Amino acid sequence: MTPEPNPISTSAIGRGWFAVLVLVAAMLIVPSSSAGDPLKYIVKDASTTGFHQDFAVTGNLTRTDAALVLQNWAADLDLAAQLVHNIKLRDFESGESQYQQYLLSGQNLEDLVVQLDMTETDVATFQHDNDENIRSLRELLNQTKQYDELQNAETTFRDQKDIANLKSIELQGEDLCTKIQSNYEGYADRADRIVNLSRKFGIDTSAFEKSTTDFAAILTEIDAVQKTRSSSIQEMIREIQFSGRGSGALGAASAVSVRILPDHGVYGDTLSIEGTVDAPVGTGVTTFVDGQQVGSVVTDRDGRFSFLYKIEQIDARTHTAYASTDSDISEVSSFTVASRNTTVSLEVHIIVENGTRKGVGTGRLVTEDGVPVRGARVLMDVDGRASSEEGVTGDDGEYTITAGPLSPRVHTLKAWVDPAGFPLNGSESLPVTVEVPYAFGLLASVVYLLGVGGAAIGGILFLRKRETIDGPPSAHTVEAEPGGVAGPPLTPTIEEAHLIANQIPVTSGGQIDGYTTIAQTYRRVVRELEARNPDLQLKSRTPRNLVALFADRPFGAQLAVLVGIHEKVWYAEHEPTDEDLDQMREAFIYIITEGSGH
Structure with missing residues (x-):
């Protein structure tokens, strides 16, 4: 008698191969669907309020975002005023400290303009003028120091009766007066525009307006000293020349x-x-x-x-x-x-340095006549934000700048020339777009797919064997009723959650790739939550929307921690730390276990 086929084994085979097909399809579909995920969180997607209606020109900002921008704006005005006041008092030590604070505050505002997508707004106009003021006051600090130092040199050369260097002191003083005058004119011209914009947003400009008066007072004082100095030096030179030529040489x-x-x-x-x-x-x-x-x-x-x-x-x-x-x-x-226009070129290639991807920009700076410019500063913007690194052109006008780290996504880079001290007009290169790939490249993806696929097949065969040995499913197994729909996946145990977390980190060159690991952790959390909440369509949500949706859940606080680290690394481009990775892992486990066992 021919034995009847085992119904359990047959169904297990069917379910097993079906699961393999689904798994392979999912592994191919998920990467492509993830490619469409937004790479940058735009504040306009956040919930908006009626706060400060004048800010409508800057886009849809949240109450917190708008307040932060205005706070930085007001701080920059006050710091500029304090710096000019210290220069007027000749307190150069305090001035240097004040300048560093002003520089940092200005960089914070620049970051906000980029992060909040405000590059075509009144805020960006102020930020540009503010950057010019930072450079202007750096020059004023240096110029006033140099002018005061001439006094000591003048005393020495008078004692030595060195007419050549006395003339040098006179002309250096006149040259500094000319530079300070030009510096003041630029500062005063920007001041009117800055005051009008600031008042539009209700910012107190009284201290900043006084800085323009203080700047003018510095110029007036130095100009008066210079007139006295020039007259005195010229008189002394005539006396020395007269004594050297003899009494009959007067006027010779x-x-x-x-x-x-x-x-x-x-x-x-x-x-x-x-x-x-x-x-x-x-x-x-x-x-x-x-x-x-x-x-x-x-x-x-x-x-x-x-x-x-x-x-x-x-x-x-x-x-x-x-x-x-x-x-x-x-x-x-x-x-x-006379001045000349310039042209600067830019090419970019990506390098990996100590496991970190960076962009190396190379190019050449020439005048409109094709003359190479040497010794000039060339800077590079990455996604609208100035890199901290800069290049200096060589004799052939060529330069190299390394900017980074660059996160895995598309970046736009642009070189620009600082013409200060040269008879040249500044220029910008054409923007260059580069794509920084995930360290989890094609070969690694293939290996990953084969590994996961093999593990899945092995797991299915193991389950078939166990099912055959152990018999029908136990009473603890939840199956859908005939014609029904299976419920959401069960919450994993702590042990299972740790195993899942262990599979997430991505390595490059034997080291964990922090950027990619943090991105993968965030995406895995979204997939886990979406599997349990299919009606919420979580993949189409922004990170902050996600936090708001689950704020009242037991794991809401940990989700906020995880999203905060993800935004800090990916959108603010902070270097991921070991502490960030540890916190991401702990938060991930807490979230997918829904706080159980903690």
């Missing part, structure tokens, strides 16, 4: 003459500072530009000298030049430097 022309040919130029041009000296062949001549020594030459047998001066790091304006011997100086001549 200097033995040194100088001229600049041509008397104008642009970046990269070479000018000739040349002249004659009524002195023996081989007499040493020192040449100066804006009071700064630029070179030394000797006279030929005809008493002529010539020094080639290349226009590089010097502002676009009129400048002074003169020449001196040990006992005499020439009259001052002038020349004009």
